[in-house]
Amino acid sequence: MFIENLLAAGIDLAAPLLIAALGELYAERTGVLNIGIEGMMLAGAWGGFVTTYYSSNPWLGLVGAILIGALFGLLNGMLAITMKVNQVVSGIAINILLSGLTMYLYRVIFGIPLLPVTVNPFPKLSLPLLGSLPVIGKILFQQNVIVYIAFLMVPAAYFILYKTSFGLTIRSAGEKPEVVDTAGLNVTRIRYTGMIIGGATAGLAGAFYSLAHLNIFANNIISGRGFIAFAAVIFGCWNPLGILLATLIFGIADALSTRFLTSGIQVVPYEFLLMIPYIITIFATLIFSRKSISPAALGTPYQKE
Amino acid sequence: MITVETETKAVLVKQSQNNSYQLLSVICPVVSVLLAFLAGGLMLLLLKINPLVVYQRMIVASFGDPYNLAEMLVKATPLLLTGLSFAFAFKAGLFNIGADGQFYVGALAAVIVSLKLGFLSSWLVLPLALIAAVITGGLFSGLAGYLKARFNANEIITTIMLNYVAFQLTNYFVNGPLKEKAGAYPQTNPISVQAQLPVLVTNTRLHIGFLLALLCAIVFYFIISRTSIGFQIRAVGLNQRTAEYAGMNTKRVLVLAMVFSGIFAGIAGFTEINGVQHILIQGFAPNVGTVGTVIALLANANPLGIVIGSIFFGFLQVGANIISQTSQVPKNAIDMIQGFVVIFVLISYYIQYRITAYQKIRQLKKGASL
Numbered sequence: 001m002f003i004e005n006l007l008a009a010g011i012d013l014a015a016p017l018l019i020a021a022l023g024e025l026y027a028e029r030t031g032v033l034n035i036g037i038e039g040m041m042l043a044g045a046w047g048g049f050v051t052t053y054y055s056s057n058p059w060l061g062l063v064g065a066i067l068i069g070a071l072f073g074l075l076n077g078m079l080a081i082t083m084k085v086n087q088v089v090s091g092i093a094i095n096i097l098l099s100g101l102t103m104y105l106y107r108v109i110f111g112i113p114l115l116p117v118t119v120n121p122f123p124k125l126s127l128p129l130l131g132s133l134p135v136i137g138k139i140l141f142q143q144n145v146i147v148y149i150a151f152l153m154v155p156a157a158y159f160i161l162y163k164t165s166f167g168l169t170i171r172s173a174g175e176k177p178e179v180v181d182t183a184g185l186n187v188t189r190i191r192y193t194g195m196i197i198g199g200a201t202a203g204l205a206g207a208f209y210s211l212a213h214l215n216i217f218a219n220n221i222i223s224g225r226g227f228i229a230f231a232a233v234i235f236g237c238w239n240p241l242g243i244l245l246a247t248l249i250f251g252i253a254d255a256l257s258t259r260f261l262t263s264g265i266q267v268v269p270y271e272f273l274l275m276i277p278y279i280i281t282i283f284a285t286l287i288f289s290r291k292s293i294s295p296a297a298l299g300t301p302y303q304k305e
Numbered sequence: 306m307i308t309v310e311t312e313t314k315a316v317l318v319k320q321s322q323n324n325s326y327q328l329l330s331v332i333c334p335v336v337s338v339l340l341a342f343l344a345g346g347l348m349l350l351l352l353k354i355n356p357l358v359v360y361q362r363m364i365v366a367s368f369g370d371p372y373n374l375a376e377m378l379v380k381a382t383p384l385l386l387t388g389l390s391f392a393f394a395f396k397a398g399l400f401n402i403g404a405d406g407q408f409y410v411g412a413l414a415a416v417i418v419s420l421k422l423g424f425l426s427s428w429l430v431l432p433l434a435l436i437a438a439v440i441t442g443g444l445f446s447g448l449a450g451y452l453k454a455r456f457n458a459n460e461i462i463t464t465i466m467l468n469y470v471a472f473q474l475t476n477y478f479v480n481g482p483l484k485e486k487a488g489a490y491p492q493t494n495p496i497s498v499q500a501q502l503p504v505l506v507t508n509t510r511l512h513i514g515f516l517l518a519l520l521c522a523i524v525f526y527f528i529i530s531r532t533s534i535g536f537q538i539r540a541v542g543l544n545q546r547t548a549e550y551a552g553m554n555t556k557r558v559l560v561l562a563m564v565f566s567g568i569f570a571g572i573a574g575f576t577e578i579n580g581v582q583h584i585l586i587q588g589f590a591p592n593v594g595t596v597g598t599v600i601a602l603l604a605n606a607n608p609l610g611i612v613i614g615s616i617f618f619g620f621l622q623v624g625a626n627i628i629s630q631t632s633q634v635p636k637n638a639i640d641m642i643q644g645f646v647v648i649f650v651l652i653s654y655y656i657q658y659r660i661t662a663y664q665k666i667r668q669l670k671k672g673a674s675l
Binding site for chain 2: 035075079083084085088089090092093094096097098099100101103104105107108223224227228230231234269271272274275278279281282285286289
């Protein structure tokens with residue numbers, strides 16, 4: 001029972017990381033870093049929450065989250081691609097802007113509520129037949145809809161990146177942009193799509209926290225999960241399957257720490273349990289940083305000759 | 306080694322001699338800040354608040370009262386130090402996003418020393434608390450630097466993750482071993498009078514830590530521009546591979562740059578605990594590191610610019626406190642304006658770059674026609 005619940009919760013918590021990391025993968029494969037992923041997840045959580053609050057339809061909330069994420073992906077693209085601002089700096093700037101902006105606009109809309117404002121979240125969706133399977137059903141097929149979206153994105157990302165000409169263009173732009181340019185394709189445009197896809201997926205991932213996991217919005221709702229997704233791309237060696245594995249490890253670690261928290265067994269002070277996801281991320285960085293090979297042109301602006 | 310050294314020097318000298326470049330680098334941040342206030346003002350209209358009235362009240366209240374004037378410098382002190390922290394690593398081409406965490410462990414070390422050795426005279430306990438903050442801050446970021454040098458671990462990720470570790474570590478101490486005697490709130494006991502930094506101006510909170518922060522800015526300038534290690538840091542920042550070919554131990558340089566960077570943030574923890582708070586409260590002074598980052602980017606990592614920028618952001622924070630107490634303007638409006646400042650500054654760099662490029666082309670054309 002414990003393992004079953006743990007794995008179910010782990011998969012649930014892995015889903016937003018997976019969505020955000022797959023989006024980051026697109027961006028990085030085109031050769032641009034999206035460090036603004038943390039802020040864009042926050043914006044998605046905010047946008048999804050506000051849209052759902054007004055429309056009482058979480059599906060519209062998802063659309064809102066994706067749009068607002070894409071918008072800031074576009075802004076990051078303008079800074080990092082067109083203006084050639086250092087990509088790390090532009091991402092940090094977007095994170096700072098969005099942490100201030102979302103809280104201010106939350107305040108504008110909701111004032112200072114006595115109790116946190118809530119919306120109706122996505123319910124858990126038990127898939128027919130599959131959901132009633134013993135053990136597996138509980139772990140895999142009684143999740144909320146965003147989780148299914150997340151896991152469907154893995155084969156989709158694999159197919160797009162490795163089996164289509166669009167994917168080949170994306171990967172080439174991150175490896176040798178001058179070749180893409182010589183072939184008559186527009187590197188700038190490809191990198192913009194990478195940034196916008198990265199932003200849109202970060203928005204979607206953020207909405208998971210405000211619409212499926214918790215049904216509130218708060219300024220610490222993401223608290224570093226965006227950066228963990230960013231790290232998962234490195235551990236996943238820039239490929240969708242690796243990223244799936246990496247985010248599952250983070251999700252289960254996260255679930256494990258919350259399980260210890262609520263179990264009441266005081267083995268170590270709970271503050272140390274809350275450190276677990278972050279410490280695991282640091283260790284994973286150590287183990288995988290030397291092995292994994294990043295796209296050759298990652299982080300370098302492209303200058304047409 | 307020598308040729309690389311002279312070439313790098315030539316580039317640096319050329320940059321500083323270009324007058325129009327210097328003028329632009331002053332105008333651009335100023336215009337960016339004004340635009341940020343314009344954007345912030347539009348956002349205030351959403352709350353049906355007249356931004357001009359708010360800004361006017363901010364300026365009058367902040368500059369009209371000696372207490373508030375001093376308070377600006379009080380708020381500027383930790384920002385100046387975290388700004389230096391980000392800038393120092395930036396000079397080596399590193400991104401230390403961990404100033405918040407280094408600030409927290411510095412504060413934690415300072416408060417532990419101040420509580421345990423508070424019975425000693427000020428001449429002993431204050432230097433000890435400072436040293437404790439320097440060591441913990443330096444080690445905490447040095448860890449990220451070591452992981453970068455040894456394992457090539459991305460320092461952005463490690464420093465951010467260490468921030469969360471530092472927050473939880475502080476939470477553990479204020480809820481556990483260091484929890485106040487009364488036991489009501491997640492905070493420590495107040496530190497003794499001997500452990501408090503002397504006040505500079507009576508009837509204000511302005512403490513000697515501000516001078517310490519200014520001294521740090523001078524030390525920053527001295528290390529970066531006048532010492533061999535500073536030169537190596539800049540060389541690694543400009544091009545790590547070239548620095549390596551020139552015979553520099555780049556790994557050592559990276560670790561040292563991170564250690565120094567963390568020391569500045571750690572000192573900020575010390576000045577904030579021993580100079581202002583006199584107690585460590587869970588979640589105190591949030592975003593000190595983030596705002597320091599904003600200031601460092603705004604000043605393009607120049608120490609003098611960071612001093613000016615931190616006083617300006619000190620003014621913003623004091624102003625934000627005053628108007629949030631006396632009107633409907635929420636305090637986090639200022640966080641939003643800070644965000645606008647960064648974005649506009651980055652855009653202004655681009656414009657600055659385009660203008661200088663345009664001027665160069667014009668000069669070349671002039672030369673050609675002669």
